[in-house]
Amino acid sequence: MIRLPIYPAAPPRRPTDGPVRDVALTIDGAAVQVPEGATLLDACAAAGIEVPTLCFAANLTPVNACRICVVELEGARTLVPSCSRKVEAGMVVRTDSPRVRTARKLVLELLGSSVDLSAAPNVARWIERYDAHPARFGPAAAPAAAGARDAAAPGHHHGGDGATAATVAQPAKVDNDLFVRDYGKCILCYKCVEACGDDAQHTYAIAVAGRGFDARISTELATPLPDSACVFCGNCVNACPTGALVFTREFELRRDGQWDEARQQETTTVCPYCGVGCAITLRTQDNQVVRVTSPLDSSVTSGNLCVKGRFGWQYVGDRPPPETK
């Protein structure tokens, strides 16, 4: 199934808003009209053109980190990131030119050689489409021991041996019962940092630590999550595009080979807790909830939840005896 990025629903109109004009541009030779303020990614989606994205989410400010969504804009010196570039009248855009294909192929090869992308939706298909060969940098180097990458000091990175491909492989961090941080799957897209920080949660429990290939997402002083500022809202898990942040139940099902999307359904309902009324989407498999998200276009949540909405559903269905009442 091809999943196009969500074209943002018309933002709620305020009595103080003026009229919105349409902007006309050309994408891959076809005329496209979108409302002013839309991005090139929105325009591509409106034209039915799939643009791969990793670090983009409709409810986060674009950080332009992954560069996989680049398109060619006539008159521009460099390729432009479609997720953040706003449309302008008369733009001429190409989304599948040799330059674009080469750029996307290289992004996929560099990421694919150093990061486990097996849980990232669509990536395998994109690797095929852009004829990317992540293995061409050689066999993967040995994984890091637990904690080794967290201990790396800036300025102390040693280059590779030329025979193996450097990777971020490392044991998953399991330090609480709600979600797992499997940083061998992390592409450093910053979405979790954004969701924890200014774009949603304003908790600032995580940031990028280290420099260069040693850069990694970390709590302060790499302390375990329960000892950090984390409030376990899981908005970072929701944002993660590669499965590096994953619900414990999903992590265990995948580890045990039981994760089966063919047996899964998604149902949108409303959180049972406080009176805010957050829309929640329950992903279920075999009558068990395996993941909870919120629609990104919900005017109540913008895709975000708190710890109760995200994790407080474990009494439904088979309803195990509560730990405490």
Add this chain to the structure above:
Amino acid sequence: MFGAGGGTSSYREVEDTDVLLLWGSNARDTHPIFFHHVLKAIDRGARMYAIDPRRTATTDWADVHLPLAVGSDVALANGVAHAILAAGLENRAFIARATEGFDAYRAHVLAEYPLDRVAAITGVPAADIERMAHAYARADRAMICWTLGITEHHNAVDNVLALINLALLTGHVGRWGSGLNPLRGQNNVQGGGDMGALPHKLTGFQDVADPEARGRFERAWGVTIPPEPGWHLTDMFKAMERRELRALYVIGENPARSEADGHRTAALLTGLDALVVQDIFLTPTAELADVVLPATASFAEADGTVTNSERRVQRVRRAVAPPAGARDDIAIIADLSRRLGRDLGEPTPEALWDELRALSPMHAGMSYARLAELGGIQWPCPEDGHPGSPFLHGRLWAEPRQGPAAPFHVLHDAPPIEATDAEFPLRLTTGRRLDSFNTGVQSGSFRSPLRRGETLDLSPADAARYGIADGEVVQVTSRRGTVRAPARVDAGLRPGLVFMTFHFPDEVDTNLLTIDATDPRSGTAEFKAAAVRIDRVA
């Protein structure tokens, strides 16, 4: 508000407001996703004033924290009005067009609530009161949002009316980004009211005393509806005390744990002739029941609707099959009705909803299809094609005004029923934590790394005064009961103020301490203000 029965504004409007008064609300912990909208406003440059006896995760985000004495809300609100009037910042055009009773209100707050007196009652510095008052009055858009810090008092209705007065004084209601909003504590408190689960209302807030409204329901249902209002929860317990109420059918509520003065509640429930409890868990209330009817978890095992704090009706849907033996509430009620002699058939949730739409004009345009398509609709939505109503009371700004004038209320402050004294020198206030919910029946099902169980939170000064170490188990006693809990030193509390939740009633039954002094108009007990003492156990 003004007869409408719901908050006036949308969450989205909070993002566009300029000044926000969060009054008696720790929304950062108790309504976290509402607080995301507040954070967007703060990021935009809006100023937030937090009115709360405690320093909390919410007050940390405030421009100014006004730490008022527990239960001094009316005095503070009247002081704010005084400061606005003294500076001539009231909205005279709005007052003249949209309100009534202003002169009496003006004379009252000017005479009775000078800022030095208000500062003495509330403990809030006069300069901070004035600052907040001027900011609120001068703002283009300003909003007051509140939670149980306003409503869990013996004078809850006065507290709410005092806040409404401020909005009328400044014209901060009935416009985009200006309004008055109670944040509801449970996912369908608003919906319960919408559906008519109030003693004096029919569905859609239609008055049970209104013969025309009653007639419409009587014709649809083929029954006669008594015109007298019924009892609310507190009345019911009083009626149990008088032995007038002998049988109780409890659906999805845990009064044995959630009511104030737990010893009295338990005695009344066990003294009934018949107690039927319909719930998804065998709660402590269900353990007292003669009959327990296992039900489905409405949000994930059944279909229907709920209404949130911005009046948005949203669909809930069945995602998982319930455990064996648990049945849908509708099916249970239909069966019960059949046994009682009236066959309702086997109605589907959508058929019941469509019946409701035919009887409740404010819901008429909300078909299941439209609710799904629009991601919920805010009432009133009187017809198909109507987009719903982001904010209420725009009529107050029409020239000439439409509908009745909005009244000012002359209000007197009244301290909590139970004063602190030599025997019970500490003020106990109660509340909620981020990762737990009410009596913990639902939230106890997940292993939260944040959870630390019940504690008695007290100020560093009181801990030093009583020689209590952090984590030491202490005995807490009120006139009604005694519990033991570990002490937790919290620098957010002032001397004389202690705090507990009621999330862990099996370990620490906080509601043995609380007082059931209730506002007769709202029926809510004064959970926010009891007098207690602490004794060391060792």
